[in-house]
Amino acid sequence: MRDVAIISTGMTPFGELWQSGLRDLFVQAAREALMAVGSPSVDAIYVGNMSGGQFVGQEHLGPLMADHLGLAGVPATRVESACASGGVALRCGFLDVAAGASDLVLVAGVEKMNDGADVTNVLASAADQETEVYHGITFPGLYAMIARAHMARYGTTEEDLAAVSVKNHRHGARNPKAQFRSEVTAEQVMTSSMVAEPLRLLHCSPVSDGAAVVLLCPLERAREFTDAPIRIRSSGLATAPMALADRADPTFLDAVSLAAGRAYKSGGVTPSDIQVAEVHDCFSIAELCVLEALCFTERGSAGELTRAGETALGGRIPINTSGGLKSKGHPVGATGVAQAIEIVEQLRGEAGERQVPDATIGLAQNMGGSGASSVVHIFERV
Amino acid sequence: MPSPRYWREIPSRYRLEAAACRGCKRVIYPKRQVCPQCGGVEFEATRLAHRGRVVTSTVVHVAPTDLQMEAPYAMAVVETEEGVRLMVQVADCDPSEVLPGMEVTLEFRLIRKEDHGGILCYGHKAVPVE
Amino acid sequence: MAGIVGYGAFIPRNRVTAEEIAKQWGKDPAAIRRGLLLEEKSVPGLDEDTITISVAAGRAALERAGVDPQRVGALYIGSESHPYAVKPSGTVVAEALGIGPEVHIADFEFACKAGTEAMFVAFGLVESGRVEYAMGIGADTSQGAPNDALEYSASAGGAAFLFGRQHVLADVVETYSYTSDTPDFWRREGEFYPRHGGRFTGEPAYFRHVTAATRAILDKTGLEPAAFRYAVFHMPNGKFPLAVGKQLGFTREQLEVGWIVPTMGNTYSGSSPTGLAAILDEAEADDLILITSFGSGAGSDSFVLRATDLLADRRTRAPTVRSMLEGRRRYLTYGEYAKYREKIILNA
Numbered sequence: 001m002r003d004v005a006i007i008s009t010g011m012t013p014f015g016e017l018w019q020s021g022l023r024d025l026f027v028q029a030a031r032e033a034l035m036a037v038g039s040p041s042v043d044a045i046y047v048g049n050m051s052g053g054q055f056v057g058q059e060h061l062g063p064l065m066a067d068h069l070g071l072a073g074v075p076a077t078r079v080e081s082a083c084a085s086g087g088v089a090l091r092c093g094f095l096d097v098a099a100g101a102s103d104l105v106l107v108a109g110v111e112k113m114n115d116g117a118d119v120t121n122v123l124a125s126a127a128d129q130e131t132e133v134y135h136g137i138t139f140p141g142l143y144a145m146i147a148r149a150h151m152a153r154y155g156t157t158e159e160d161l162a163a164v165s166v167k168n169h170r171h172g173a174r175n176p177k178a179q180f181r182s183e184v185t186a187e188q189v190m191t192s193s194m195v196a197e198p199l200r201l202l203h204c205s206p207v208s209d210g211a212a213v214v215l216l217c218p219l220e221r222a223r224e225f226t227d228a229p230i231r232i233r234s235s236g237l238a239t240a241p242m243a244l245a246d247r248a249d250p251t252f253l254d255a256v257s258l259a260a261g262r263a264y265k266s267g268g269v270t271p272s273d274i275q276v277a278e279v280h281d282c283f284s285i286a287e288l289c290v291l292e293a294l295c296f297t298e299r300g301s302a303g304e305l306t307r308a309g310e311t312a313l314g315g316r317i318p319i320n321t322s323g324g325l326k327s328k329g330h331p332v333g334a335t336g337v338a339q340a341i342e343i344v345e346q347l348r349g350e351a352g353e354r355q356v357p358d359a360t361i362g363l364a365q366n367m368g369g370s371g372a373s374s375v376v377h378i379f380e381r382v
Numbered sequence: 383m384p385s386p387r388y389w390r391e392i393p394s395r396y397r398l399e400a401a402a403c404r405g406c407k408r409v410i411y412p413k414r415q416v417c418p419q420c421g422g423v424e425f426e427a428t429r430l431a432h433r434g435r436v437v438t439s440t441v442v443h444v445a446p447t448d449l450q451m452e453a454p455y456a457m458a459v460v461e462t463e464e465g466v467r468l469m470v471q472v473a474d475c476d477p478s479e480v481l482p483g484m485e486v487t488l489e490f491r492l493i494r495k496e497d498h499g500g501i502l503c504y505g506h507k508a509v510p511v512e
Numbered sequence: 513m514a515g516i517v518g519y520g521a522f523i524p525r526n527r528v529t530a531e532e533i534a535k536q537w538g539k540d541p542a543a544i545r546r547g548l549l550l551e552e553k554s555v556p557g558l559d560e561d562t563i564t565i566s567v568a569a570g571r572a573a574l575e576r577a578g579v580d581p582q583r584v585g586a587l588y589i590g591s592e593s594h595p596y597a598v599k600p601s602g603t604v605v606a607e608a609l610g611i612g613p614e615v616h617i618a619d620f621e622f623a624c625k626a627g628t629e630a631m632f633v634a635f636g637l638v639e640s641g642r643v644e645y646a647m648g649i650g651a652d653t654s655q656g657a658p659n660d661a662l663e664y665s666a667s668a669g670g671a672a673f674l675f676g677r678q679h680v681l682a683d684v685v686e687t688y689s690y691t692s693d694t695p696d697f698w699r700r701e702g703e704f705y706p707r708h709g710g711r712f713t714g715e716p717a718y719f720r721h722v723t724a725a726t727r728a729i730l731d732k733t734g735l736e737p738a739a740f741r742y743a744v745f746h747m748p749n750g751k752f753p754l755a756v757g758k759q760l761g762f763t764r765e766q767l768e769v770g771w772i773v774p775t776m777g778n779t780y781s782g783s784s785p786t787g788l789a790a791i792l793d794e795a796e797a798d799d800l801i802l803i804t805s806f807g808s809g810a811g812s813d814s815f816v817l818r819a820t821d822l823l824a825d826r827r828t829r830a831p832t833v834r835s836m837l838e839g840r841r842r843y844l845t846y847g848e849y850a851k852y853r854e855k856i857i858l859n860a
Contacts, residue, residue, distance in 0.1 A: 120446050130391060131412065132469045135493060135505065136442065136449045137457050144440035145459060152438070152482045194454075197441040197478075241418065245459045245467035250438055396608040451851060452558050473559060474525045474842070490567040490608050491559040492595075502595055504604060507559060509525075512840050 001098045003219035005229035005382070008036035009341045014210035014329030015179040022056050022112040023068045025211035025331075030069050030108055033213040037225040042215070043102035045069075045076035048089030048109035049333035052078075054122040056115045065108065075102075080333075082126035083282060085109060086212065087336025087366030087375035091235045093216050094377075103217055109337035110211035119207050123332070126369040128243040140204055140283060142244050142370040144196035147285035149250040151198070153300065156288065158198055160303025162189040164284035165202050165326055167312045172323020174353040179208055179329030203284040208329035212337035214344070219382065228348045233361070233378040234267030236260060242372045251300075255374040256293035256365060263376040269361060271295040274317065274378070276346045276356040278339035280367035281324040287311075290365055291319065294376075313354065321346060321354040336366035340377060347381040385501050395505040398432070398488065400466060401425035409464040434462040434508070436484040441477040448494045456480035460488075460508050473507045485511040514639040515680035516673050516817065518579065518826070520572020521789040522565045522651075523669035523776060523836040526555040528849045530664050536846040537659045544664055549750020553667035553777025555844060555852055556653040560668065562591040563601045565651040565782070567608045569672035572830035573647065574609060576681070577674045581610040584674070585643025587617050588633055590626025590781045591670075592699070592706075593653045594619050605649070616643070623697060624746055625807025626650060627781035631673050632813050635684055638675040645676045652780035657705035658855060665749050667777025671785040671833075681826055682792060682801065682817040686733045690725035691811030698809065708808070717810045718748065722756045725812035726804045733816050737761040741799035744770030744787035746806035748778050762802075769794050770803075775837050781807075788817075790833035797821035 010032030012025050020028070026047070034040065047065050052058040062076035079089040086109025093107035113119055124133045127142060137145075150156045166186050172178040189202040215225075222229035238258030241247050247254065264270060271294060279294070281287035288302035296317055297305045305311060311319040322328045322342035325335060343362035345351045360381045367374045393399040394412035401413035405422030411430060416423055437459040445453035456477035461467045472480045473491060486508035493505040529552040531541035545551060556565075566589050574581055587606050594601045602617035620626040620633075627650015634646035651670025656662030675684075696717035699706040709717075722745055730736070737743070743766045745753040750773050757767045770787035779786055784805040791801055801817040831839075850856055 118447055120444065124446065133446075134503070135457070135469050135507075136446065136452070136455065136471050137469055138442055138444065138446060140444065141440050141442045141457055145438040145457070148440060148482065149438035194441075194443045196443060199440075243469065245437075245469050246418070250459065392607055396604070397610055451854075471559075473557060474840070489564075490571075491557075491564050492561055493559070502561075502563075504563065504608070510840075 005222035017209040029211035029213040048086035082368030084368035085333040109334035111331035111333040140196040143283040168324040172327025205325035205330035210331035236262030277363040339364035398430035434460040515683040517676035518573040518577025518674035521671040522568035556668035573672040586646035588630035590620040590630040623808035625805040628805035628813035650781040650785035654780040665778040669779040670782030671789040685816040688729040694810035721812040729814040743802040747773035793832040795819040
């Protein structure tokens with residue numbers, strides 16, 4: 001297996017991008033990444049996308065995107081793992097380069113959610129249609145059930161949940177590409193409208209449009225393209241039972257734990273080596289559960305860790321310096337790639353006001369559904 | 383919902399038909415071809431008791447389009463006497479009272495109506511034990 | 513002798529009071545309560561219909577009978593609110609109860625007597641030996657137009673009766689039907705609410721048919737009203753069944769147990785059958801019971817039943833009608849009631 005590096009990135013702002021369609025978002029981010037390295041073409045394209053078919057009626061995204069990038073002819077594959085589509089596309093590109101099959105690979109994540117689709121129903125298609133969605137559960141509802149179980153088992157409070165949103169908005173306010181560049185108070189979070197008890201509007205990531213792209217190549221060739229390559233040290237992917245009811249402990253995200261275990265092991269790192277991480281905070285409770293599954297803290301203690309400021313910029317392990325899904329936005333298929341871009345910027349020392357000093361090792365964790373799939377990547381400055 | 387997809391699930395939705403793994407005895411609902419616990423492929427048909435306990439719950443305020451007239455409504459993961467967990471709506475009560483530990487029974491209800499004059503979709507909901 | 517081997521009822525848990533409806537339309541609540549003898553009525557939830565009520569009642573009937581549902585050879589549901597215009601309610605109910613596929617099924621409609629019609633046919637098939645067990649159900653989520661007198665009474669609920677020849681809880685001693693073409697109340701295809709002929713629903717319709725059927729079955733059996741411990745007549749409101757009972761020579765005491773309309777409302781096809789279920793909840797061995805239904809259009813079915821000594825033990829296997837009328841309830845505002853009954857117009 002060859003070592004793999006990220007050599008450039010491209011990303012649209014995240015938000016309600018009324019002027020851009022699905023293909024426009026992709027092309028904008030992809031051209032930015034290609035122009036940064038002065039390369040007109042690539043050997044392969046992976047497009048992470050959850051549901052072009054349901055959001056905008058468009059499937060078959062591999063050839064469509066290659067064509068619009070002016071690269072018809074190039075092998076192009078659409079990758080789907082619900083909200084983890086972007087992260088799984090990155091893994092596909094990573095494996096392609098590591099295996100020696102391709103040298104220059106473009107990995108994209110893209111989603112166009114604000115084109116009039118019934119977003120609640122589309123997102124629900126990432127849950128079990130027959131045993132969950134049929135009965136009327138929504139995605140916020142599934143995470144709300146996880147939250148209630150976490151509260152019952154560990155004494156996690158609404159204040160703990162609110163602290164995640166407050167922290168991520170504070171980070172996102174410093175991110176020029178974030179959908180919400182505004183801070184919120186705990187009181188605003190805890191009095192926002194109820195979505196699924198105990199989760200309120202400000203515990204939930206928004207409906208977003210956006211695209212994010214990274215270019216990969218073998219580490220040994222990376223300096224041909226950039227002075228600041230970032231090595232993908234390892235990649236771990238795992239699954240868990242699809243339906244929340246089929247998981248022995250609804251408060252614990254087994255897929256995250258397994259994916260992280262694989263990434264830590266193959267990367268030869270431990271949780272304490274990680275200096276900055278982007279995690280899948282689609283809902284505030286998700287960030288708490290993920291921190292526990294990544295072994296950044298003991299089970300049941302993530303709320304306390306967050307309220308103590310340990311996951312904020314300046315804390316022991318800054319989490320979601322980009323603003324996370326909550327503040328930066330969550331164009332579902334794009335999220336996994338955008339997380340990688342934030343870690344690349346951190347490790348390159350290019351994160352500006354959000355910079356974690358001297359960060360050399362970072363992690364990105366992306367998750368599909370209510371945690372039935374998760375992918376973890378570990379990155380390092382070389 | 384296309385009617386063939388609905389029709390196929392009638393035994394589990396109407397009668398709570400489940401499968402007990404011959405190998406590890408785990409009861410699986412709805413039935414599967416492979417036991418998720420032991421990998422066994424031989425099962426005996428069984429039916430779930432209409433009684434259980436709430437494991438975790440929520441109250442859905444922002445509902446899917448089909449169910450907007452019902453919101454806010456309680457949803458729960460209910461564990462039946464056989465140790466099977468199922469996702470159900472909890473009806474006929476103040477949704478805020480549905481909390482982990484609550485004892486419920488399962489009643490046959492209309493779950494959703496397909497629009498444009500589509501089929502009526504039935505199944506079970508939980509109601510608190512009186 | 514063939515008879516009822518299992519019975520069960522179901523009444524939804526939502527209620528709206530006559531007072532709440534009267535206030536909505538600027539009517540005098542006291543006058544309504546006094547005039548119709550109605551206090552409150554059951555209201556189906558958005559997730560309840562004739563099918564779900566029938567399943568709940570049918571399950572209770574099977575529990576009380578202790579009969580393998582596979583031995584049930586016929587299932588009939590009488591209702592004027594079958595959820596589908598085309599597609600049987602009975603197939604859903606049978607699948608849910610574990611009955612069939614070797615079963616004969618039909619949905620009946622005869623205004624408010626469709627329930628006893630289902631019972632009548634089910635009983636006939638069992639008595640003739642054509643099937644071993646047969647179930648007849650009367651259930652409705654009754655329609656009543658806003659600001660119509662029917663709005664105070666039209667409610668939801670029903671009862672199921674399993675007929676068989678062994679381990680009978682109540683023998684069917686005799687049956688009788690009386691029918692004529694009398695357009696007192698109707699709903700045409702595609703209409704939301706029934707229309708009725710006002711006072712024409714009284715004397716020439718309800719009273720004529722109920723009294724004729726009841727007098728005929730008394731004649732046929734040679735029984736006097738005084739021989740009965742209980743009697744129930746169709747309950748379109750509180751007043752009519754008491755008045756017709758009095759006309760026929762029954763006392764208030766005989767009617768009291770089955771007279772559940774003041775707090776349940778009129779469950780149309782489920783009305784007199786649910787009243788009968790309430791009687792079976794209390795009857796003792798050898799008690800004689802009379803039930804006469806009425807369905808607009810118009811006709812009445814009468815049954816004379818005799819309780820057996822098995823009844824007292826078997827009825828404990830499922831909830832009683834009283835427990836459902838007096839158990840956990842939720843009182844709705846008129847606005848909630850309008851929402852639950854889908855009276856609020858939305859774009860399709």
